[in-house]
Amino acid sequence: MLLEGYTYAHEHTTIDLSSLKKVEDTNLNCFKQTIEEYKELYDKGVRNVIDVTVRGMKRNPEYVKKVAEASGINIVQSTGWYQDKFLPEYIETSTVEELAAMMVKDITVGIDNSEVKASLIGEIGTSKNQMTDRERKVFEASVLAHKETGVPITTHTTLGTFGKEQVEFFKSKDIELNKVVIGHVDLTGDVEYVLSLLREGVYVEFDTIGKENYMPDQTRVEMLKKIIEEGFEDKIFLSMDITRRSHLKANGGLGYAYLLDTFVPLMRKNDISEPIIEKMLSHNPRAFYK
Numbered sequence: 001m002l003l004e005g006y007t008y009a010h011e012h013t014t015i016d017l018s019s020l021k022k023v024e025d026t027n028l029n030c031f032k033q034t035i036e037e038y039k040e041l042y043d044k045g046v047r048n049v050i051d052v053t054v055r056g057m058k059r060n061p062e063y064v065k066k067v068a069e070a071s072g073i074n075i076v077q078s079t080g081w082y083q084d085k086f087l088p089e090y091i092e093t094s095t096v097e098e099l100a101a102m103m104v105k106d107i108t109v110g111i112d113n114s115e116v117k118a119s120l121i122g123e124i125g126t127s128k129n130q131m132t133d134r135e136r137k138v139f140e141a142s143v144l145a146h147k148e149t150g151v152p153i154t155t156h157t158t159l160g161t162f163g164k165e166q167v168e169f170f171k172s173k174d175i176e177l178n179k180v181v182i183g184h185v186d187l188t189g190d191v192e193y194v195l196s197l198l199r200e201g202v203y204v205e206f207d208t209i210g211k212e213n214y215m216p217d218q219t220r221v222e223m224l225k226k227i228i229e230e231g232f233e234d235k236i237f238l239s240m241d242i243t244r245r246s247h248l249k250a251n252g253g254l255g256y257a258y259l260l261d262t263f264v265p266l267m268r269k270n271d272i273s274e275p276i277i278e279k280m281l282s283h284n285p286r287a288f289y290k
């Protein structure tokens with residue numbers, strides 16, 4: 001499913017959370033600028049972007065397909081629903097089986113009746129320190145869709161919380177944990193917590209790189225060093241989770257290339273070796289998204 005080369009494991013080519021956030025900046029639909037930045041990524045060796053935009057985020061498979069074609073990057077698209085406050089009302093009135101069938105259709109037929117098939121489930125999410133009933137329903141439906149199709153599951157944790165409970169949930173449903181990646185764990189700043197997830201067999205994402213208002217990148221690097229020391233370097237993916245217009249270079253933001261241009265040198269400076277950097281950027285996502 002993935003091409004040889006680097007993979008950004010958790011991005012949103014286009015996403016609109018402005019109906020709830022009430023900030024126009026959260027409507028990321030900068031078609032031209034995104035293509036420019038994706039082309040720049042391509043020149044730097046990026047071949048895959050995992051697009052984790054699900055229902056309730058104004059998912060737009062045709063738009064994403066056009067960006068893929070124009071930039072040369074293989075953008076993998078997704079199905080599912082996000083965390084509670086972005087869930088549509090029908091989550092309550094539909095059965096788990098009906099929700100699962102919607103996901104299976106995205107995977108086997110095409111997303112929202114397009115020809116673009118979803119290749120993963122998620123980011124499916126939990127709220128801060130809790131999994132609401134509606135979120136649990138999405139998780140249950142995701143388990144059914146995963147069991148029927150075999151596609152992997154990627155999750156959203158709010159500020160890294162409830163990752164442990166997500167893992168427990170998947171365990172209780174007999175999901176193979178090496179088919180699950182827990183998102184945003186870098187936002188915990190708590191490496192012991194992340195290690196406790198890894199010991200269960202899941203993958204984890206350091207996917208908010210560059211968002212230093214949430215967590216300094218130096219802390220991310222120190223967490224990574226400890227995780228590598230403990231022997232889990234095969235279980236980590238990297239990404240930036242760019243979601244706002246102001247994150248793009250043309251609008252004064254860091255831009256996607258920051259991960260490669262600034263964060264990778266920071267890892268090197270902190271003695272993370274080249275083969276391990278290659279693993280996190282290239283080998284690991286390819287092993288997971290087979």
Ligand SMILES: [Zn+2]
Pocket residue numbers: 123155156157183184
């Ligand atoms: Zn997220």
